[in-house]
Amino acid sequence: MQAVKYARATSVDEAVQMLRDGGDVARVLAGGTDVIVLARERRRDIDLFVDIKHIPDLIGIDYQAGQGLTLGAATPLYEVYNHPDVKAHYPALVEASHVIGGTAIQGRASLGGNLANSSPAADGIPAMIALGGTAHIAGPNGRRDVPIAEFCTAPGRNVLETGEFIVSLSFPDPAANSGSAWERFIPRNEMDIAVTNAGVYLALDGDTVADARVAIGAVAPTPLLVPAAAEALIGKPLTDETIEAAAEAARQAANPITDMRGTADQRRHLAGVLVKRVLNKAAARARGDE
Amino acid sequence: MVATPEKPNTDKPAYKVVGTRPVRPDGVDKVTGRAEYGADIKLEGMLYGAVLRSPHAHARIKRIDTSKAEALPGVKAVATHADFPKQESGSLDLGEGSANPLWLVENVLAGSKVLYHGHAVAAVAATDLHIAEDALALIEVEYEVLPFVIDVREAMLPNAPILLDDLRTNVRAKGVDTPKDVPTNIALHMRLEKGDIEQGFADADVVIEREYTTAQAHQGYIEPQNGTAFWNRDGQLTIWCSTQGIFSVRSQCATLLGLPESQVRVIPKEIGGGFGGKLTVYLEPIAAVLSKKSHRPVKMWMPRADIIRATGPTSATHNRVKIGVKRDGTITAAEVNLAYAAGAYPGSPVGAGALCALAPYDIANQRIDGFDVVTNTPKTQAYRAPGAPASEHAVEATLDELAEQLDMDPMELRLKNAAHEGGTNSAGQPWPRIGATAVMEAIKNHPHYTSELHGEDTGRGVALGFWFNGGMESSSSATVNSDGTVSLILGSVDIGGSRASLAMQLAETLGLTLDEVHPHIVDTDSVGWTGVTGGSRTTFAGGWVAYDLGEEIKKRVVERAARMWDVETDVVSYADGVITGPPDADNNPRSMTFKEIAKQLQRTGGLIAVSATSRRNTQGAAFAGHIVDLHVDRETGKVEILRYTAIQDVGTAIHPSYVEGQLQGGVAQGVGMALNEEYYYDDEGHVVNASLLDYRMPVANDLPMIDTQLVEVPNPGHPYGVRGVGEAPIVPPAPAIRNAIYDAIGVRMYDMPMSPRRILEELGPQNGSAS
Amino acid sequence: MTTDERIVVTATINGEERTWLSSSRDSLLEALRERIGLTGAKEGCNNGNCGACSVLMDGRLVNSCLVMAAECEGANITTVEGLAEGDELHPLQTAFLEEAALQCGICTPGFLISSKALLDWKPNPSEEEIRFWLAGNLCRCTGYDKIIRAVEKAAEEMRS
Structure with a gap:
């Protein structure tokens, strides 16, 4: 563990002040489940934790x-x-x-x-x-x-x-006849970092998709919003074909790397699998089937 | 040739304590947090030690400068390889495996070279753990980085980077020439051979040959390695640690530190899992050197990343199996070729792997070649049935393919070739009474095996597993207390309920209840030499000693009663804790309970204290058979275990709950090895998944309930029929799962672990990646 | 490298108010084990992946290796040492003993605390819910079977 000090802020202004005074080596501490590990393993230069979770x-x-x-x-x-x-x-x-x-x-x-x-x-x-x-x-x-x-x-x-x-x-408040869903793929059934994950929001107007947002993770340097996947759905009926088109858009948007948690091919493939699965789940929710 | 089935002997004697499920004597301490494990120790003036480790997979150490670390306030001592006396080549017994002190000391703190990422280089002791860690950052090490080799087959190539300049191949294979006198990474080429293998294959109707790889897997005990040492100014060294063998730690430390064993006392703390990984020393000798230099006790424990990078996993292996069978299923010949990565120094479990590979089967013509190969990875250590899972996996997987080609039930094929009493093992030694057939029959008749399997992409697999079990030496003593209780003094650490299983056997022998026998685990100065808790030997060998102690106590109690009653000893008997003599002069019956005579011992010639040592090798082998049902998600390649049954010949289950627990724990480790556990090395030879997040051991919702069936074929070589049970159950899970995956989706897996990525790749574009 | 601070922390631990001197870089786990002398919570991985250090903080299940000691000022902490009441073992402790739900015992304190948090939240969990809840607690000895059975048994005991 780095030689960190600890300060507890009780208001937003106090926290801002502490962080500004602390400079680049001051870090926010909320649940601490990431930042404490970073400091312990000396992966970031941190010398002050500003605890913000006591701010109402x-x-x-x-x-x-x-x-x-x-x-x-x-x-x-x-x-x-x-x-x-x-x-x-x-x-x-x-x-x-x-x-x-x-x-x-x-x-x-x-x-x-x-x-x-x-x-x-x-x-x-x-x-x-x-x-x-x-x-x-x-x-x-x-x-x-x-x-x-x-x-x-x-x-x-x-x-x-x-x-x-x-x-x-x-x-925002979800629209009427809408649903959302999220899923990830991991090798175990818990406690893993996602090989790939995906979240969607879907609003239906009858059988037609009125609104959609599709996001995928662990397939690029940042989690991605995939507008092309939404475009493949909005204004169209939700069918196996349109769902497959959205999945294909997700695969196209994915720009993954190979590392110990998965290969680039595996991640791109899983982006498609997961987008299909969450779209079906969200659609069921939008229809009130679940 | 069909083996005569050995019928399971279910006529167990009527025991009173053996076979019951009492609460273990150390239980309350372990559920209230009172039990003291190694890292729980706190001594007056204690310092905290930490270890600096190599960032390279292979490098020459050109210079180490510790002066800045030594100058940091709070730092009391710094240690390097130079603080250890020079070692000669030799062999130290580790119970399961052995260690050459020449290499052991290099592994504890590297000398001229580092041979793997995480290899210990220097150590510091400071008044506070945080300061010790700060000091590590101040140690300057200059390295000359060298080419490295991780893969076992690449390490065998003539142009591979050489780890140890003095290493030459030790050839223990008849008909193989001694290689040229040039440096090599192949430490050993061994061979087992019987019959006429060429003729055997010529006689076969079907011959298949397959290659398999297995990955480096770690024991994964939850308790980190730890060691606390105090080197007194009079040269007496005391070590507190969590180890599987206190006497083994004593001899390793005495040798590495140049001390007589009598000056080293090892005090066992509770041990939080070992599975073979806590037989060798890592921190204990370092803590001792730091204590010698600082004159204060030094406590050390390993961070998890260091445990994964620098303590012994099992070998990564590359194996080839060729088996020939006749149409009726008779195996005519088998050829096995095993290459096991030893890690940085020689000593993989390839020998055990070779002896186990074909053990469940009676095969007249066979040849097994084994290679022990050094690689730039941590030195492997024993891991539950060391060497057996990899070699038996290759055979069990190949048999499944043969059964399919012969259109035979996989259990029928195995039964037709089952090893049996009177046959010989791969080393040509005759089998005593063994449970191979009994286990195979039990599988065939198990409701799980005969049930229907439903659902798409579901499959069922079976596989056998074998382990020798260990005998070796155990010592104990026992004292009859004046209130009729008995203290049982043990040198075996309790890793999973042996206080209970050993005290139960003494209680059974004496006709007492378990409450009346109090087991105590003591240090190396307080009990006779006792081998490690490992090799599935503790309940067997310790049980023999408990029985011998009980018989000796009975004999002395009978002698005492005879003297008190003034009769000959041969008319006094002892049964169920009651001493009975002939009627007295008035013809009144004469008897005393154990408790009653205990009260009078002191006045009639003194209390009774006995000690005993057992060195029997009648432990008998263990056979396990597993059935698994699973589902494969074709879109993701993920395997879900749906149902699992573990069947095993356990001799006599002393405490059935803990025997079941051994089977269930072995299954869980085997499933982990089969599906996800592996070391992931990057291009620089770094272990990048050195955490319990990315080294993926099974979590609670990865497994279903694990059903067990204890087949009790009492071991004729033990007074209560005990057979070792702990190791065999890690062997069958991987081949059973592999065979079930084929049943589910028609894909044969040849590389382990059978992770979602690998299964997806095998499924190929039409089923998997293109969806 | 800056030097750390010495800090004084006061918290209620197992019903007793304790004040101790810590380094500002101590985790709650380090404080419990090395400063206070409560060694029931164990270090298995030191990064939240094994659950051996589980404690309750203000009634909530946490990994004590991922809590700074400094954060505990005024907090209410329960460790495995606080589970039994006098001579009376908690039903989970009894069930773990009777069901042989421990082999080496190093993960047991974490499983007991985690299971208590589960049963406090849901007195009648299904097997699936128990397995999911306990997925953050690693056991390498038992294959989980007997642990799950012990939690089921304790839950039944506590409901009656």
């Missing part, structure tokens, strides 16, 4: 019909997947947050942390992109909002500037 704005879940969902960025995953409104309206978030790490990780880890860690294989990010989420950021120059689809810039890198952190995440 950072914890909590608020859903308003017609408005949507706001999550405090440090809200632990287990609160997310156990929340009745999240379960009712954002099943993709439930599916992703339920399998990030083991149960003990979920007692601490948060979707804000998952996003800020910006791993290409992050399980939460494709779900959040598919649901059209926005990250609300605070920093020395005030507040700003960034679409989650544009948040990550490279493996472990993102739009946050020195002193900035994510305060909350918000998601």
